[in-house]
Amino acid sequence: xxxTSAKKTPPSARDKKPTRELNGAxxxxxxxxxxxxxxxxxxxxxxSFGATFAIVTWNRRSTPAPSDGPPxxxxxxxxxxxxxxxxDLGHPDEKPAHRVRVxxxxxxxxxxxxxxxxxxxxxxxxxxxxxxxxxxxxxLRQSPPGTPPPPKENLAPGSLVFVPTREPVTLAGPDAHRAxxxxxxxxxxxxxxxxxxxxxxxxxxxVVHVSWFDALAxxxxxxxxxxxxxxxxxxxxxxLDSKPYVWGDDxxxxxxxxxxxxxxxxxxxxxxxDGYERTSPVKAFAPNGYGLYDMAGNVWQWxxxxxxxxxxxxxxxxxVTVNPxxxxxxxxxxxxxxxxxxxxxxxxxxxDSYCTRYRPSARHGCTPDTGMSHIGFRxxxxxxxxxxxxxx
Numbered sequence: 001x002x003x004t005s006a007k008k009t010p011p012s013a014r015d016k017k018p019t020r021e022l023n024g025a026x027x028x029x030x031x032x033x034x035x036x037x038x039x040x041x042x043x044x045x046x047x048s049f050g051a052t053f054a055i056v057t058w059n060r061r062s063t064p065a066p067s068d069g070p071p072x073x074x075x076x077x078x079x080x081x082x083x084x085x086x087x088d089l090g091h092p093d094e095k096p097a098h099r100v101r102v103x104x105x106x107x108x109x110x111x112x113x114x115x116x117x118x119x120x121x122x123x124x125x126x127x128x129x130x131x132x133x134x135x136x137x138x139x140l141r142q143s144p145p146g147t148p149p150p151p152k153e154n155l156a157p158g159s160l161v162f163v164p165t166r167e168p169v170t171l172a173g174p175d176a177h178r179a180x181x182x183x184x185x186x187x188x189x190x191x192x193x194x195x196x197x198x199x200x201x202x203x204x205x206x207v208v209h210v211s212w213f214d215a216l217a218x219x220x221x222x223x224x225x226x227x228x229x230x231x232x233x234x235x236x237x238x239x240l241d242s243k244p245y246v247w248g249d250d251x252x253x254x255x256x257x258x259x260x261x262x263x264x265x266x267x268x269x270x271x272x273x274d275g276y277e278r279t280s281p282v283k284a285f286a287p288n289g290y291g292l293y294d295m296a297g298n299v300w301q302w303x304x305x306x307x308x309x310x311x312x313x314x315x316x317x318x319x320v321t322v323n324p325x326x327x328x329x330x331x332x333x334x335x336x337x338x339x340x341x342x343x344x345x346x347x348x349x350x351x352d353s354y355c356t357r358y359r360p361s362a363r364h365g366c367t368p369d370t371g372m373s374h375i376g377f378r379x380x381x382x383x384x385x386x387x388x389x390x391x392x
Contacts, residue, residue: 065077065104066383069106070106070381072108072109072110073106073107073108073109073381074106074107074108074109074290074291074292075104075105075106075290076104076105076106076107076231076234076235076290076292077104078101078102078103078104078105078234079101079102079234080099080100080101080320081099081100081102081233081234081237081241082097082098082099082100082241082242083097083098083099083100083230083233083234083312083321083361084096084097084098084312084361085097085242085244085359085361087244087361089244089356089359090359090361090362091357091362091363092309093309093310093311093312093363094312094361094362094363095312095313096312096313096316097242097312097361098312098315098316098318098321099319099320099321100230100234100320100321100322100324101320101321101322101323102228102230102231102234102323103323103382103383104383105227105231105380105381105382105383106380106381106382106383107227107231107235107290107292107378107379107380108224108378108379108380109287109291109292109293110206110282110283110292110293110294110378111206111207111282111293111294111298111299111301111376111377111378112206112207112215112218112376112377112378112379113203113204113205113206113207113282114189114199114202114203114204114205114206114207115203115204116207117189117207117210117218118203120217120218120221120222123221124221126214126217126218126221128188128189128209128210128211128214128371129210129211129213129214129369129370129371130157130158130159130187130188130189130209130210130211130371131157131188132157133155133156133157134150134154134155134156134157135369136149136150136155138369141337142337142338142339142367143337144337156185156186157185157186157188158183158184158185158186158187158188158194159183159184159187159188159209159371159372159373160181160182160183160184160187160370160371160372160373161181161182161183161184161187161192161193161194161372161373162180162181162182162267162278162349162372162373162374163180163181163182164180164267164268164269164270165179165180165267165268166268167268168265168268169267169268171266171353171354174334179267180267181372187209188209188371189207189208189209189210189371192208192209192278192373193373202279204281204282204283205279205280205281205282206279206282206294206298206299206376207376208279208299208371208372208373208374208375208376209371209372209373209375210302210371210375210376210377211368211369211370211371211375212226212302212341212366212368212369212370213368213369214371215302215377218377218379219377219379222379223381224379224380224381225304225379225380225381225382226302226303226304226377226379226380227301227303227304227378227379227380228303228304228305228323228324228325228326229303229305229324229326229342229344229363230321230323230324231380232301232303232344232345233344233360233361235290235292235295236288236292236295236296236344236345236360237288237289237360238287238288238289238290238292238295239289239290240288240289243360244359245258245296245358245359245360246259246288246295246296246359246360247286247288247296252352254271254273255273257273257274258285258286258296259274259285259294259296259297259298259358260274260276260279260280260284260285260294260297260298260348261274261296261297261346261347261348261349261350261351261358262348262349262350262351262354263351264351265353266349266351266353266354266355267349267354276348277348278348278373279298279299279348279374280298280348282294282298285297294345295345295360296345296346296358296359296360297345297346297347297348297350297358298345298347298348298376299345299347299348299374299375299376300343300344300345300346300347300364300366300374300375300376301343301344301345301376301377301378302341302342302343302375302376302377303326303341303342303343303344304325304326304341304342305325305326305327305341305342306326306327306328306329306330306339306340306341306342307326307330307331307332307340307341307342307343307363307364307365307366308326308327308329308330308331308332309331309332309333309334309365310331311326311327326342330365332365335365335367338367339367339368340365340366340367340368341365341366341367341368342363342364342365343363343364343365343366343375344362344363344364345358346358346359346362347374347375348374349374
């Protein structure tokens with residue numbers, strides 16, 4: 001419930017109005033078992049670390065997927081990959097690039113949809129964070145000492161709704177986002193633009209206005225969990241290590257469209273050249289190399305990790321990090337009083353003129369009680385059950 005950065009981050013919950021955050025091919029007929037001859041010969045000839053590393057990576061990525069996969073989920077083969085980036089495109093929290101190893105896992109092929117979330121709500125009677133009054137004590141815990149409590153009339157259930165501006169506005173500065181994020185009483189997953197709006201005809205769109213707590217509750221009900229940041233990034237890359245985009249090197253433009261992101265001038269002129277002004281059906285765009293949809297754009301996706309802006313700098317110079325589950329607590333000097341959970345993937349609001357966080361290495365931190373027009377999630381499952389270490 002606090003202020004986030006101006007890099008396409010949500011607004012805060014301690015403003016004058018209540019906000020939860022403003023914030024070629026082998027033709028042999030033999031079964032392909034073991035390593036190909038060329039790779040074995042390469043190892044014998046070179047005997048080098050590079051060849052050894054190639055074999056390790058080959059073996060890890062050639063591990064077959066389990067045969068009894070859950071419906072609607074895709075197998076993501078485990079392996080080593082480069083997490084983060086050293087590219088000029090990257091923000092400071094994406095650097096430096098470093099090696100990470102992740103075990104294989106199952107991931108939902110799409111973001112959780114409105115239809116799927118409705119099944120959960122109907123089965124459990126669950127109320128989302130946005131459908132409950134704001135918690136005054138929590139607001140004050142995330143505010144500087146001495147902050148007065150907000151008036152009771154500002155504590156009604158609601159959420160943050162994106163409202164385009166009528167003209168160009170300043171995009172720089174910690175409070176710039178307040179020009180296009182509006183606290184809207186009555187906004188929630190069933191009424192994404194507020195009272196009078198609905199999700200009729202949008203069963204196949206991603207559910208939005210869901211907090212981290214809502215995503216966690218759904219995951220537990222479904223017998224799944226939220227992905228770690230490392231799992232999410234490995235999955236998003238789809239086997240394309242160190243590429244700037246989930247589809248490779250091809251930079252998106254107004255006419256070269258790969259995902260549901262902003263076309264036009266943010267935040268006042270959206271040409272919707274991709275066909276969508278807000279969310280899109282979860283299979284509207286081509287999947288990545290693993291068969292996963294919307295790993296770039298459409299909606300931000302919650303991860304299980306706490307967010308630390310300096311996490312990758314802490315890992316610099318270390319050997320391969322294995323199955324990381326994130327830091328013990330969050331840290332972002334821009335939000336010193338707020339706990340932050342990691343989000344990935346960017347959204348329909350991402351634009352090269354303002355935010356390029358639809359890239360696979362891009363990260364973002366958000367207060368866990370925040371729901372917004374562009375926040376959703378997807379779930380994962382471990383191959384042999386989910387360890388308790390992920391439920392922190």
